[in-house]
Amino acid sequence: MIQVSHISKIYKNDSIETVALSDISFNVAGGEFIAIMGPSGSGKSTLMHIIGALDSPTHGSYILDGEDISKLNDDELADIRNRKIGFIFQAFNLLPRTTALKNVMLPMAYGGIPKEKRKEAAEKYLEMVGLADRMDYTSSQLSGGQQQRVAIARALTMEPKIILADEPTGNLASAQANEIMEIFRRLNKDGHTIVMITHEPDIAEFAKRIITLRDGRIESDRKNGKRKSVGYIRKVKK
Amino acid sequence: MEPSELISESFSTLTLNKMRTGLATLGIIIGIGSVIALVSLGQGSQKAVQNQIQSLGSNLLTVVPGARTSGGGIREAAGSNTTLTYDDAKAILSSSQVTDVANVSAEISRREQVTAGRNNTNTQILGVTPSYAEVRKVSISSGSFITQRDLESMSKVAVLGPQVVTDLFGEGANPVGQTIRISGQSFRVVGVTVSKGGTGFQNQDDIIFIPLTTAQKILFGVNYISSISVEAKSEDVMTQAQDQVGYLLLVRHHFNDPTQADFSIFSQSDILSTASSVTGTFTALLSGIAAISLIVGGIGIMNIMLVTVTERTREIGLRKALGAKKKTITQQFLIESTILTGVGGILGMIIGIAASLIISKFISLPFTISASSIALAIGVSASIGIIFGWYPAQRAANLQPIEALRYE
Numbered sequence: 001m002i003q004v005s006h007i008s009k010i011y012k013n014d015s016i017e018t019v020a021l022s023d024i025s026f027n028v029a030g031g032e033f034i035a036i037m038g039p040s041g042s043g044k045s046t047l048m049h050i051i052g053a054l055d056s057p058t059h060g061s062y063i064l065d066g067e068d069i070s071k072l073n074d075d076e077l078a079d080i081r082n083r084k085i086g087f088i089f090q091a092f093n094l095l096p097r098t099t100a101l102k103n104v105m106l107p108m109a110y111g112g113i114p115k116e117k118r119k120e121a122a123e124k125y126l127e128m129v130g131l132a133d134r135m136d137y138t139s140s141q142l143s144g145g146q147q148q149r150v151a152i153a154r155a156l157t158m159e160p161k162i163i164l165a166d167e168p169t170g171n172l173a174s175a176q177a178n179e180i181m182e183i184f185r186r187l188n189k190d191g192h193t194i195v196m197i198t199h200e201p202d203i204a205e206f207a208k209r210i211i212t213l214r215d216g217r218i219e220s221d222r223k224n225g226k227r228k229s230v231g232y233i234r235k236v237k238k
Numbered sequence: 239m240e241p242s243e244l245i246s247e248s249f250s251t252l253t254l255n256k257m258r259t260g261l262a263t264l265g266i267i268i269g270i271g272s273v274i275a276l277v278s279l280g281q282g283s284q285k286a287v288q289n290q291i292q293s294l295g296s297n298l299l300t301v302v303p304g305a306r307t308s309g310g311g312i313r314e315a316a317g318s319n320t321t322l323t324y325d326d327a328k329a330i331l332s333s334s335q336v337t338d339v340a341n342v343s344a345e346i347s348r349r350e351q352v353t354a355g356r357n358n359t360n361t362q363i364l365g366v367t368p369s370y371a372e373v374r375k376v377s378i379s380s381g382s383f384i385t386q387r388d389l390e391s392m393s394k395v396a397v398l399g400p401q402v403v404t405d406l407f408g409e410g411a412n413p414v415g416q417t418i419r420i421s422g423q424s425f426r427v428v429g430v431t432v433s434k435g436g437t438g439f440q441n442q443d444d445i446i447f448i449p450l451t452t453a454q455k456i457l458f459g460v461n462y463i464s465s466i467s468v469e470a471k472s473e474d475v476m477t478q479a480q481d482q483v484g485y486l487l488l489v490r491h492h493f494n495d496p497t498q499a500d501f502s503i504f505s506q507s508d509i510l511s512t513a514s515s516v517t518g519t520f521t522a523l524l525s526g527i528a529a530i531s532l533i534v535g536g537i538g539i540m541n542i543m544l545v546t547v548t549e550r551t552r553e554i555g556l557r558k559a560l561g562a563k564k565k566t567i568t569q570q571f572l573i574e575s576t577i578l579t580g581v582g583g584i585l586g587m588i589i590g591i592a593a594s595l596i597i598s599k600f601i602s603l604p605f606t607i608s609a610s611s612i613a614l615a616i617g618v619s620a621s622i623g624i625i626f627g628w629y630p631a632q633r634a635a636n637l638q639p640i641e642a643l644r645y646e
Contacts, residue, residue: 054559054639075563082561093556093643097254109239110561154560 001161001193002028002051007060007070008216009046020046021057021216028162028195033188035207035224036197043216045166048197052087052164053080065161082111086155090167092147094139100126100150101135107158118157125153129183145176152183156192163187165196169203181206239566241573248574259578262542265535266582266622267589270615272528274590275597277611280521282594282603287513289604291506293375293434297340297473298506299480301326301466301487304499320462321500324450326487327367327466333486338479341469343370346453346460352446354406354418361402362445363420365453365463373469376447381414381429388428388449392456396420397429401444420446423457468503476505535582536622543575543630554634555642564635571634575627576620583619587612 009021021043028034038044049055050062053069054077062070069080081087094103104122113121126135129149139147148168155163165184169177185206188194196207204210205224212219252259303319327344330336346365351358370376371383381397388395396418398406407413413427425448434442454460470479480503484496493499547554554567591607598605 049640052559054643075565078558078561078563081559087559089556089643093552093559095553095556106557107560109243110557110563110566115240115243158561 001030001032001065002195003061003063004051005061005063007047007050007057007062009043009050009055010058019216021050024060024213024216024218026211026218026221028193030161030193031188031191033184033194033206033208034196035204035210036195036213037199037201037204037210038213038219039199041215042213044197044199044213046216047213048164048166048195051162051195052085053077078110082107083158084161086158086160086163088148088151088155088163088165088168090170092139092144092151092171094147094150094154096140097138099136099138100131100142100153103139103150104154104157107154111158113158121157122153125156126150128156129153143176144172145179148172148176148180149183152180152187156187162193162195165194167198168196169198169200177203239562241569244566244570244573245577248570248577252574252577258542262539263578263582263585265538266532266579266619267535267586269528269532269535270583270586270619271590271593272531273525273618274587274607274611274615275593276524276528277521278591278594278605278607279597279603280517280524281606281608281611282598284514284517284521285604285606287517288510290434291510291513296506297470297476298373299468299470299476299483300504300506301468301483301501302464302504303462304501319500320460321491322463322466323461324367324454324463326490327463329490330466330468330483330486336479336482336486338471338475338482339468340471341369341373343367343373343467344450344463345370345465345467346450346458346463347465348453348458350421350457352402352406352418352420354413354416357406359402359405361399361405363453363457364445364447365450365457366447367450370447370467373467376434377432378429379432380412381427383429383431384447384449389451392451393449394423394425394452394456395428395448396425397431397447398427399431399443399445399447400433401441402446403430405444418446420448420457473507476507480505532618532622536579536626539575539578539623540626540630542578543571543627544633546574547571547630547634550634551637551642551645554637555639555645558637558639559643567635568631571631572624572627575630576623579619579623579626580616583616586619587615590615 004027005025007021007024008019011018011020024047036044036047046055050057053064057070060070061068064080065084067080069077072080095106101119101122104126105118108118108121123135126132129152131146131149131153134142134146139150142150168184169180172180181203184194184196196203198204208224209222210224211221301322303322324344327342330339331342344367348363349360350363351360366384367389368384368386371378376383378397379400383397384395387393398413403411403413406418407416412430414429416427417424418427419425431443448457450463468479468483470476484499484503487501488496488499491500557567594607595605
């Protein structure tokens with residue numbers, strides 16, 4: 001599904017070069033659930049941007065679903081993001097003052113899905129994340145956990161090849177974080193490929209495979225044999 | 239994303255911050271409103287001048303004497319020549335070569351002191367033939383105009399303009415039957431003309447009409463006349479009529495070379511076009527000033543749109559992350575700015591029309607509003623939206639999604 005080979009990312013600021021990633025290679029097969037871990041500054045955000053087609057690598061190639069996307073222009077990347085990647089952000093990033101239903105319909109509008117089909121699909125995915133009775137609520141009327149569930153529904157509507165979650169529980173209390181992780185587990189069980197960035201070991205334990213980054217390099221890439229079950233997160237987070 | 243969705247989304251975005259949207263639109267409202275009002279008032283005054291000139295007779299030619307050259311070769315002012323006579327006027331009407339002329343009137347004009355009882359005034363005395371009333375569109379409000387009999391018998395009768403009536407007898411008085419004295423001679427008042435509303439350079443109401451013969455023989459002691467008014471059969475044959483009259487007078491005055499002629503012929507359309515070009519220049523000048531306020535309004539729109547782009551950086555980043563292409567983002571912001579200026583344009587147009595309606599009522603101008611100025615206002619306001627919205631829209635479209643998503 002994903003082939004990352006020898007990717008590096010170098011930021012140039014005036015004459016100072018900052019190496020954010022160097023020589024990263026790994027593959028992700030369909031149906032995997034991967035956590036990318038690392039302390040801040042390890043390059044995990046940069047890697048997430050590249051995997052999410054939000055940024056291009058300086059060197060190396062990135063093949064997503066058989067398509068080399070390291071050389072595409074802005075509009076082509078927008079199209080890839082729309083069709084192949086479902087984003088879930090730490091800050092939920094729903095449109096303010098817009099109903100849950102309309103938020104979920106947004107990627108389909110950009111993807112050119114006919115108007116009649118959008119509502120139907122949006123309702124289906126909102127039901128799936130348990131928000132059938134909250135469709136007409138605006139973002140500010142929903143709790144953090146509910147907002148993140150709307151974001152998950154939004155990520156699913158275009159039936160993407162991978163779901164890319166960036167610290168999905170970072171802004172949530174543990175009970176709500178549990179709910180979100182449970183949805184992820186269920187999605188993965190249904191065959192969705194999930195790549196999740198997190199710095200919390202507790203959350204990473206939900207994944208089947210954990211890649212740890214340090215100073216822009218892969219420190220470890222291991223299978224997670226003893227996956228934690230729901231209800232694992234007990235400690236109350238800030 | 240379909241255009242209709244972009245439009246409805248833009249509307250809901252704009253209604254979120256009503257105060258700001260209102261203030262941004264105000265600049266355009268004032269700009270478009272003042273352009274519409276000033277153009278309309280300019281056209282109104284142009285129309286007023288045209289009406290006034292046309293009230294003198296729209297298919298009118300005026301023959302005036304040329305400049306007299308005295309024995310020493312000194313050329314005097316145009317109109318000073320004394321070669322134009324009443325016979326010339328009669329010849330124009332009777333000649334078989336002049337086919338496009340409907341009527342002719344001969345006039346002699348001077349200013350004289352006029353008294354009635356204790357009141358006196360200095361006004362224009364116009365010796366006329368009876369046809370003057372028809373040629374120059376003079377109407378009588380009481381009594382009658384100079385008649386053919388008055389002309390033949392050199393009667394000492396006078397028809398007064400309303401201004402003269404006010405000056406000599408007081409406002410609203412009916413002087414018919416009373417006596418006035420023009421440079422010592424008694425004249426019986428036989429009629430009063432309807433006001434022509436003369437203003438400015440020539441007050442057509444401050445005038446006294448007497449028979450041409452009386453003026454020539456009794457009052458001024460001359461044989462010549464100071465002008466001939468010729469009414470062409472229609473506006474279409476003005477040029478032909480002018481040529482025919484010119485040719486006849488050249489022959490009568492024994493000139494071969496038209497450049498040597500001792501008379502000139504003016505047509506009303508010459509005067510009309512001169513007056514129109516003057517008021518047209520003023521209209522253009524005023525609209526130019528109004529257009530500046532429109533540009534200022536446009537810059538206001540650009541300012542607001544730039545603030546909006548900055549404020550919505552995160553939202554733009556999200557939209558791009560979810561697959562919005564540059565074109566879609568550009569369109570969204572252009573539609574927003576065009577809605578701002580479009581709505582401003584329509585409101586400005588309504589206010590401009592209302593203002594011009596009120597002002598033209600107030601200063602009694604004819605109210606005119608042309609479809610072209612409305613079309614122009616709407617076109618201009620829409621293009622201001624596109625022109626001044628373009629840069630902010632480009633800024634939004636070129637935002638990098640990562641940078642935009644990180645933006646706090």
